[in-house]
Amino acid sequence: MRTYILQRLLQMIIVMIVVMVASFVIVELPPGDFLTTLREQLTEQNVDPKVIDSTVAMYRERYGLGENWFIRFAKWAWSLMKGDMGYSMQHNRPASDLIGERLSLTLWISVATLVFMFIIAIPIGMLSAIKQYSAWDHAFTFLALLGVSVPSFITALVFLLLSVTMMGATSVAGLFSPEYVTAAWSWAKFVDLLKHVWVILFIVGLGDTASTIRIMRAKMLDTLGEPYIDTARMKGLSSAKIYFRHALRVAINPIISSIGLRFPQIISGSTIVAIVLTLPLIGPLLLDALRGEDVYLACSILVLLTLALIIGNFLADLTLAWLDPRIRLES
Amino acid sequence: MNSAANPDIVLNIHNLQVSFRSIAGTTRAVNGVSLDVKSGEIVGLVGESGCGKSVTIRSIVGLVPSPPAIFEAGEIWLRTRQGLTETLALRKNMRALRQIRGRDVSMIFQEPMRSLHPMMPIGRQITEGILEHEVIDPTEAYERTVEMLDLVGLPNPAGQMNRYAYELSGGMRQRALIALALVCHPQLLLADEPTTALDVTIQAQILDLIKDLRERMHMSVLLITHNMGVVANLADRVSVMYLGKIVETGAVEEVFKEPAHPYTQGLLASMPSLFSEPKTNLQSLRGIVPELAMAPQGCVFADRCPYVMPQCSETPPLVELSAAHSTACWLYTGADTHGPADDSASSVEAAPVPVLGNRNASPGQPQGQPPQPPASDGIARTASDAEETIQLQIEGVALHYPILRGLLRRQVGTVRAVDGVDLTIRQGETLGLVGESGCGKTSVGRLVTRLVDPSAGHIRFRVPGGLENITRIAQKEMKSVRRSMGMVFQDPLSSLNARMNVRNIVGEPLMLHKMARGRKVDDRVGELLELVGLRAGHQSRFPHAFSGGQRQRIAIARALATEPDFLVADEPVSALDVSVQAQILNLLLTLQQRLNLSMLFIAHDIAVVRHVSDRIAVMYLGKIVELGNARDVCSRPVHPYTEALLASIPLPLPGFEASREMPKGDLPDPANPPTGCRFHTRCPYSQPLCAAEEPILRAQDQAGGHLGACHFQDELQLQGVEELGKSLRA
Numbered sequence A: 001m002r003t004y005i006l007q008r009l010l011q012m013i014i015v016m017i018v019v020m021v022a023s024f025v026i027v028e029l030p031p032g033d034f035l036t037t038l039r040e041q042l043t044e045q046n047v048d049p050k051v052i053d054s055t056v057a058m059y060r061e062r063y064g065l066g067e068n069w070f071i072r073f074a075k076w077a078w079s080l081m082k083g084d085m086g087y088s089m090q091h092n093r094p095a096s097d098l099i100g101e102r103l104s105l106t107l108w109i110s111v112a113t114l115v116f117m118f119i120i121a122i123p124i125g126m127l128s129a130i131k132q133y134s135a136w137d138h139a140f141t142f143l144a145l146l147g148v149s150v151p152s153f154i155t156a157l158v159f160l161l162l163s164v165t166m167m168g169a170t171s172v173a174g175l176f177s178p179e180y181v182t183a184a185w186s187w188a189k190f191v192d193l194l195k196h197v198w199v200i201l202f203i204v205g206l207g208d209t210a211s212t213i214r215i216m217r218a219k220m221l222d223t224l225g226e227p228y229i230d231t232a233r234m235k236g237l238s239s240a241k242i243y244f245r246h247a248l249r250v251a252i253n254p255i256i257s258s259i260g261l262r263f264p265q266i267i268s269g270s271t272i273v274a275i276v277l278t279l280p281l282i283g284p285l286l287l288d289a290l291r292g293e294d295v296y297l298a299c300s301i302l303v304l305l306t307l308a309l310i311i312g313n314f315l316a317d318l319t320l321a322w323l324d325p326r327i328r329l330e331s
Numbered sequence B: 001m002n003s004a005a006n007p008d009i010v011l012n013i014h015n016l017q018v019s020f021r022s023i024a025g026t027t028r029a030v031n032g033v034s035l036d037v038k039s040g041e042i043v044g045l046v047g048e049s050g051c052g053k054s055v056t057i058r059s060i061v062g063l064v065p066s067p068p069a070i071f072e073a074g075e076i077w078l079r080t081r082q083g084l085t086e087t088l089a090l091r092k093n094m095r096a097l098r099q100i101r102g103r104d105v106s107m108i109f110q111e112p113m114r115s116l117h118p119m120m121p122i123g124r125q126i127t128e129g130i131l132e133h134e135v136i137d138p139t140e141a142y143e144r145t146v147e148m149l150d151l152v153g154l155p156n157p158a159g160q161m162n163r164y165a166y167e168l169s170g171g172m173r174q175r176a177l178i179a180l181a182l183v184c185h186p187q188l189l190l191a192d193e194p195t196t197a198l199d200v201t202i203q204a205q206i207l208d209l210i211k212d213l214r215e216r217m218h219m220s221v222l223l224i225t226h227n228m229g230v231v232a233n234l235a236d237r238v239s240v241m242y243l244g245k246i247v248e249t250g251a252v253e254e255v256f257k258e259p260a261h262p263y264t265q266g267l268l269a270s271m272p273s274l275f276s277e278p279k280t281n282l283q284s285l286r287g288i289v290p291e292l293a294m295a296p297q298g299c300v301f302a303d304r305c306p307y308v309m310p311q312c313s314e315t316p317p318l319v320e321l322s323a324a325h326s327t328a329c330w331l332y333t334g335a336d337t338h339g340p341a342d343d344s345a346s347s348v349e350a351a352p353v354p355v356l357g358n359r360n361a362s363p364g365q366p367q368g369q370p371p372q373p374p375a376s377d378g379i380a381r382t383a384s385d386a387e388e389t390i391q392l393q394i395e396g397v398a399l400h401y402p403i404l405r406g407l408l409r410r411q412v413g414t415v416r417a418v419d420g421v422d423l424t425i426r427q428g429e430t431l432g433l434v435g436e437s438g439c440g441k442t443s444v445g446r447l448v449t450r451l452v453d454p455s456a457g458h459i460r461f462r463v464p465g466g467l468e469n470i471t472r473i474a475q476k477e478m479k480s481v482r483r484s485m486g487m488v489f490q491d492p493l494s495s496l497n498a499r500m501n502v503r504n505i506v507g508e509p510l511m512l513h514k515m516a517r518g519r520k521v522d523d524r525v526g527e528l529l530e531l532v533g534l535r536a537g538h539q540s541r542f543p544h545a546f547s548g549g550q551r552q553r554i555a556i557a558r559a560l561a562t563e564p565d566f567l568v569a570d571e572p573v574s575a576l577d578v579s580v581q582a583q584i585l586n587l588l589l590t591l592q593q594r595l596n597l598s599m600l601f602i603a604h605d606i607a608v609v610r611h612v613s614d615r616i617a618v619m620y621l622g623k624i625v626e627l628g629n630a631r632d633v634c635s636r637p638v639h640p641y642t643e644a645l646l647a648s649i650p651l652p653l654p655g656f657e658a659s660r661e662m663p664k665g666d667l668p669d670p671a672n673p674p675t676g677c678r679f680h681t682r683c684p685y686s687q688p689l690c691a692a693e694e695p696i697l698r699a700q701d702q703a704g705g706h707l708g709a710c711h712f713q714d715e716l717q718l719q720g721v722e723e724l725g726k727s728l729r730a
């Protein structure tokens, strides 16, 4: 088990380095000198020349501009690790200011979507399998099919339309009611967030929930047909014990191992929804940064998202190894 | 129900009728089955697949889901701790059923790997059963589990408690399952093909264990199996089932000595036995088991019965032949009971039925001229003499796989699937290759056909131009060599493309080798289908429209399409029912003689191999341990492993106990074979030398036709089956 964790950690570090190198290449790609551009921008904004000089000098020093590429990479990587994400040209602010809140919101929403999805999908999938061909099963098979086939931005649009036309709502879009958007975090703001967030969870998670129901049902059916379930029945166990203790453990495996894959799906899915509903998530910001060649911002987001993803993956793998002795022992 | 009042009866099934409803209609899978199991008794229920035996025993414990099953009639009385209970009525009463399951009656299944939970330690799976039924301290449950594991012969039982199913070998898994089933001391054990998925030497151990536990735990066993040998070995009484009906019931000795029902006679005659004349046709039942819905009216066996008569269109009554023997057949009814019964007896004798009296056809004296292999003593011949008759020769052939581990895929070991094998197959000769799982026999077949590349050695094969070294030739050249090779595999369904019709499946090699086109293909495919006993008109059908045996015929037709001189048959009959198995073996024998084929016949069952082969090679962990004339190897084995294989086969001879020591333990890991003689960890004759030095394959007799790889083959007096048969008759 320990070697398994070490192995996975090593893999993560390698992936991280690869992504950072790739990002760095992107930073270096655009023609023109970052410092010149920066100086021009600041001059345009009539900033005090002394301040301009010192700012430019600071960035030159921090990123080792003018030195060879290896030192530049090392300095960039180092400052990134310290939490400095560079400067956003588009927004004229340090990138970290822009990223911070959006990233944490995105991560929270993703995790919440995952949890929401599991809480809904696993029991439904299980029940559909246990009561195969019942009315319940047929109903959810139909709904799940619908959920899988409708793209999330359509759901979002339909939702927008419905809430505006039918309920006259004004604040469907966005994560907060207007009065809280710029307000500092407070209990009231949090409650306001909760009021809005379920809509997003629903829209973002619908497709994934539906497909998870399908997977759960199919796996549960497979598992219930296995001879070891007969063995369990022949011990005289109750149905509840058979379903939860014996069948669920095995059936849930592919779903847990798919968490790692779902995470990026959710983030990209939430991006589209975020654009439609104008939510302050990281996805639209990244899109903007990429379109506007805002290199430091784009790279920082990429690196941070990658980090979040591989950590998520790692946790999923650990859970799986903890649940499944075969994986534990193989390594 | 009157018989159930008898305190001696543990289980009484009376007139059970179970139907299944599907879109296609309703079919009756179990049609009036009645069965008793007495206390302490082992009852065998035999029959081919689809005869309803599984539904019957699963009905006892409510494991048949309803719907789709409909329980139309019958009673099942089970003696439980609460007294006599009718379990069929309980099938909707989960609570009551749960109390019975595991405590009064338990069940073990066919596939030990899949019958244990993959993610739960063995120990917990067993204690779970105890805790379900008894109010007991967990530590006490733990101790009882350890005791039970010890009782079923798991080495180091306390250490096994935290292990998982995949960490155990097949035999150990089945032992653990038996422990799980018996830990609450049920009176009745239901065993559903408990040894079918196991290797023969392991099967012998498990059968012994069940016999032993029956005594120790005072329980009864209801065993279902398709293997007549297993029944003869284990059971006290036997019921033979066919298409949902029990056609014969009796004490094992009587049924095997004087099988009354034509179906029982046919089943016994279909089995290739270790005493029969090799390379002769087996007496097979004609036709195949019909679909349930297609079962004949009256006697369900009528369409396959050699004695069928007008009366048989009515349901035959159950006839008592003796106190402990009854059968459902018109042959034994009425005033003229004597006539037909006698008639059947004589016709049984006329056929080579391996019942006791008939084994006098001693294989020692060549009476019917079995085709002699052109060179059973080939090794002794001079090279030039032998050269022209060689069809295939492999020398020092090896197949090694690296075991890769870890992130960097480091090689941490090597599986030596095949480790230096020499074999020669002459023209027109059948060489049988026999061994248990993991011995490398299938790999040899794949090497010979170059489906895998050998790690070492040479392979020479006769193509129309002469012997060609095909060890390293490119796949493109191999394509033309394959024209002279046919291949038949175990599972006919997965080896035939389900989306192609028979014409394209069988004709594919013809088109591939540009041997025919258009209409010519149709004609040739038609010929081939008729050659293997199918109708030429069935070309446009798809594999799913055929039964298992017919699919294997299609596979054989395809293998023969290019008129090869050489055929590799890898377990061609092991997935088939006994009666169909005999038909396919007969077909292979006929074809081989008619087309003068050379054949490499690979199988795990030494009786089957003996029946079709001129010579036999016995493999153990990647090495040939014995090689010789088929009959000699079976009657005078020189290697202890061969002796063990022979002794492990359950013979259809009730009351016969193997007098020899059986091989101990499990097959070792092929990735890490024992040093010296690879068999030394299990060999009953092992000496210190055996672990130190590896014996070489060397000639045993003067002629040099019989080789063995045992240090002590000159001194050991090993027992073969024919002597065994003789001593039994004496």
Ligand code: SF4
Pocket (backbone or CB within 6 Å): B261, B262, B263, B299, B300, B301, B302, B303, B305, B306, B307, B308, B309, B312, B316, B328, B329, B330, B331
């Ligand atoms: S009843 Fe007739 S058809 Fe049936 S087994 Fe007897 S003789 Fe054959």
Ligand code: SF4
Pocket (backbone or CB within 6 Å): B639, B640, B641, B677, B678, B679, B680, B681, B683, B684, B685, B686, B687, B690, B695, B709, B710, B711, B712, B713
């Ligand atoms: S060499 Fe030794 S261990 Fe091997 S088979 Fe012969 S007696 Fe047994």
